[in-house]
Amino acid sequence: MTTLAWPEVPGQKCQARSARRELEDSLKVLITGGTGFLGLMLARRLLLRGELTGRSGKPEPVDSLVLFDAVVPPRRPDGLDSRAEILSGDISDAGLVASLVDRPDISVFHLASMVSYGSELDFDGAMRVNLDGGRRVLEACRHRAEGCRLVFTSSIAAFGGDAMPEVVTDNTKLTPETTYGTTKAICELLVNDYARKGFVDGRTARLPTVVIRPGRPNAAASSWVSGIFREPLNGEECVVPVELTTRVPLAGYRTIIENLVRLHELDGEGLGNDRALNLPGLDVTGQEMIAGLRNAADRGLGPIKVRPDPAITQIYKSWATRSSSERALAMGLARDDNVESIVRAYIEDFLDGPVATE
């Protein structure tokens, strides 16, 4: 066997070796749905934090952060530095998704999803994005970064049905009555089996409704739960599409982001074979949301009107109104103090603070 002779540059070999060691001791993070509200929040948090505990079980610097989403935003969002790269494409494209998982030392947050009401209107789209997309991400991890950590965001909208108990627990059967919930429940099952087989060290966070999302309403049936705070704080009118007696488990985005990171960092073995858990939430009615808003608001508020929408009301009838989170709390995940603290955080972050509204 012959060896090719390369001109040796003093110090180069040493530099290469040191670069390799640095790589081995650092992490790439892939966030699908990365330019959505939660994806960007999570990205900023990870960049600020600088490190994450992944498969090695110890904190490692994040040297690369890929935000993958269906579309690239028109301008680069604030709060991202040179470590962050935004890539766009179809999450049901197996080759493309595989190309995102290009090294074994990767950690994945799989947030990409069509939302609830949108899925109800576009069954095939929901199957393609939520179900096929989920499978593509799991397969890419399995084949290109076997055993890597992955956090999947499911939803308490995966609960539903006539037999649903008053309080949904970690052990409540998932009998969703939306296509959105169905695809989430299916991906939970897949994450469990991929974890059991050792393909991916997956964990599923079943999210309550996340508030307060800045910007405009979206196609989620739960969009109003942000609007009921956001529009009045902006001095605008809010129209609520369900009765104010409707009770909703919700959580502030700061707590959600914190819990996604904590769930990623804990030892997966401790989760057992059911890798899914309800994230802690507050179970509050529309009336209680308004009361909390009034207590916490430091400004005049726009009016709140109730105009029930039959389709949204129907979806809410099938959804859980109270959730418990024994497993998450036992594993040290966080819970919001109250509605007021959620409102104050939003005012700080989006109305008074340095982060631009979207």
Add this chain to the structure above:
Amino acid sequence: MTTLAWPEVPGQKCQARSARRELEDSLKVLITGGTGFLGLMLARRLLLRGELTGRSGKPEPVDSLVLFDAVVPPRRPDGLDSRAEILSGDISDAGLVASLVDRPDISVFHLASMVSYGSELDFDGAMRVNLDGGRRVLEACRHRAEGCRLVFTSSIAAFGGDAMPEVVTDNTKLTPETTYGTTKAICELLVNDYARKGFVDGRTARLPTVVIRPGRPNAAASSWVSGIFREPLNGEECVVPVELTTRVPLAGYRTIIENLVRLHELDGEGLGNDRALNLPGLDVTGQEMIAGLRNAADRGLGPIKVRPDPAITQIYKSWATRSSSERALAMGLARDDNVESIVRAYIEDFLDGPVATE
């Protein structure tokens, strides 16, 4: 607008009309996994019966019966007449599966599946056959026979996990610990959502272990539950791969076939949005199986030996040992009397009777 002039043959128009009416008042039945044990049993039962209540809500003659399977058996099985056609192919081939659903007046029994232990050895095969195959069948029905009745055979192997209660009920959460169970649980969710959307009038039967299968052992982890009866009745030795204290919910094939037909014929609305139910079974230990065999056997029995296999034992540790079937019993589905009646039926059908062993 001009009308093409066709030579009129006396009586032809009338004949065509009558043929059309006959077609409208009759059913095609598609059985996937049709040349497997249950598929063939079901086919013979439907041919003998001659009619089935499908989407019209009243009994209609079965004019065509397609048994679709991965391979065509080397010789045409007994008990099939000219109404029955055997077709083979890959159930994950969307075009092929669509071609099987070639008329709206169709009823489907979707039994095709890789078995439990086989799925554990071949993850990708299980995903392709059980998950993709299930989706192909549902899509074919949705687009070519929207709202047709479909019975899907799930399994109590879809239950599992540390949090599983002593008795699994219709409302127990599905946390399978096998890939087989995972694919079954996923297809249950899909059947529910296709039914909710009105795409397919689906129903899911969660089968206990079906006994006594004739022939040779197969790659199901539950294969021994037939072998413990079959081999001794044939004067052969049976090696049981789990301890005899292992308790298994089981049902005789006659009862299973009867229940699949009843489940198909009942009004789907009565099932509500969760279209899946546990089929009734008997929860018996290996020891109780042997006692029942001895009580019912009319001949000398081969020896039964116990030689625990770690892989099979592991799978059984994750499976349900007792199941309840409130919904099925309330809807008029049948339950076996006891182990003895199952053994006697097998002797009648396969050892003394006119049906050839396979």
